[in-house]
Amino acid sequence: MSLNVLVVDDSPVMRKMVIRVLGMSGLPIESVHEACQGREALAVLARESRINLGLFDVNMPVLNGEELVIQIRAEPKTALLPVVMVSTEGSVERIDRLKRLGAAFIRKPFGPEALLDAIISATGG
Amino acid sequence: MNGEWKAALSRAVRDVFESLCFMLPVPTNVSAAPDPGSLSRVILAVDFSGAGRGSLHLTLPDSMISQVASSMLGEDGPLELSEQYDAVCELANIVCGNVLPLIAGERAVFDLASPRVIATMDANLGDSFDASARVLLDEGLVCASISLQLADAQVTV
Numbered sequence: 053m054s055l056n057v058l059v060v061d062d063s064p065v066m067r068k069m070v071i072r073v074l075g076m077s078g079l080p081i082e083s084v085h086e087a088c089q090g091r092e093a094l095a096v097l098a099r100e101s102r103i104n105l106g107l108f109d110v111n112m113p114v115l116n117g118e119e120l121v122i123q124i125r126a127e128p129k130t131a132l133l134p135v136v137m138v139s140t141e142g143s144v145e146r147i148d149r150l151k152r153l154g155a156a157f158i159r160k161p162f163g164p165e166a167l168l169d170a171i172i173s174a175t176g177g
Numbered sequence: 178m179n180g181e182w183k184a185a186l187s188r189a190v191r192d193v194f195e196s197l198c199f200m201l202p203v204p205t206n207v208s209a210a211p212d213p214g215s216l217s218r219v220i221l222a223v224d225f226s227g228a229g230r231g232s233l234h235l236t237l238p239d240s241m242i243s244q245v246a247s248s249m250l251g252e253d254g255p256l257e258l259s260e261q262y263d264a265v266c267e268l269a270n271i272v273c274g275n276v277l278p279l280i281a282g283e284r285a286v287f288d289l290a291s292p293r294v295i296a297t298m299d300a301n302l303g304d305s306f307d308a309s310a311r312v313l314l315d316e317g318l319v320c321a322s323i324s325l326q327l328a329d330a331q332v333t334v
Contacts, residue, residue: 063264069197071253111289140274143286148246160271161196 054082056102060120061109061138066160067068070107070138075163078155079171090115097130105152105171108144108155121153134174136167182308183322185279186321190235194319198248203313214256221269223292225277228285233273234295234306237265238317241275245316266292272321280328281327 057074061067066119067086069121074081085100086094089112093161097103106124117137135155139146142159150157156174194200217239224232237245246256246264256264269292276288306322313319 063248065194065260065267068250069267098301141287141289142279143255143278144275144283145286160274161193163196 053104054080056083056085056100057081057092057104057105057107058085058087058091058096058100058103059086059107060112060117061084062088062112063086063109066109066138073109073164073167075161076104077168077171079168083144088125090117090120093120097124097133101129104134106133107137108135108137110137110141110150118150118153119152121155125153134171134176136174138162138171179308182280182323182325183310185276186210186308186310186323187312188203189276189279190271190310190319193268193290194312194314195277197268197279198245200245200248200314200316203315211315219265220295221266221292222295224290225273226290227285227287227328228281228323229277229327231307231323233269233276234320234322235265235269236320236322239287241317242320248259262294266294276321276323277325278321280325 053125059067059070068114071084072100074084083102085096085103093108093112095154108117108120117139121135124133124135124172137150137155137157138160139157140160142157147157156170191202217241218236219242221235222232231303238253242261242265243256245268246261247253249264249268250256273289278285281287306324309320309322311318
């Protein structure tokens, strides 16, 4: 199955880096969409029904990554969306919280193999 | 404590520059490297709060900025200056995010502020920090310094 990915990060540079590593992962990518914070991501998800993977930063203005996942899980159309959270700060407590929300986690910096593992974890293989 | 924090800083700088920029440390005595004060350099600061309060400063030569940004983004062509600075700010953010768990432990939760570029004249490297480390890469000398007041006395390095 081809992936239609939503990359959400308030840093354009980080979005570019994540997309670059995603391209190196060997996964079949059909489309990549971008948003700079959670509220914009929700608008993209409402508009683009094909999106079947989310790669979200944790620390973002307006609506952060964790709040974004909570809203996604509460919306029937997106409740099952596989999500990988991407962050520089990965305390055990935060990772546990994200796992309870059904999201995989990857800490920056990461390479294609680690991203692939996280995506497999999020999508259930 | 400072020796352990210095080792943590050194490890984080090495790991992040290798992973993100494919830049490796030079196997030589870092004390033989030029004093960073004698070079034109950029200083990036990341303030943080949570399990402890403080700041991390990452200093690198001006000449490395475009190389770091190009490596991080996989771009061969010239990048806009703003994009170059965005890239090195993200790099500083990632170094900070990696060094804090090495110092305070994996359970400590920190909130990192947005990285900022500070004027050289505002920085007094090594004087007001709890620990500093210098890592010599092929591309230049990188210095990382941290001031950190942990919320409790437990240090897990």
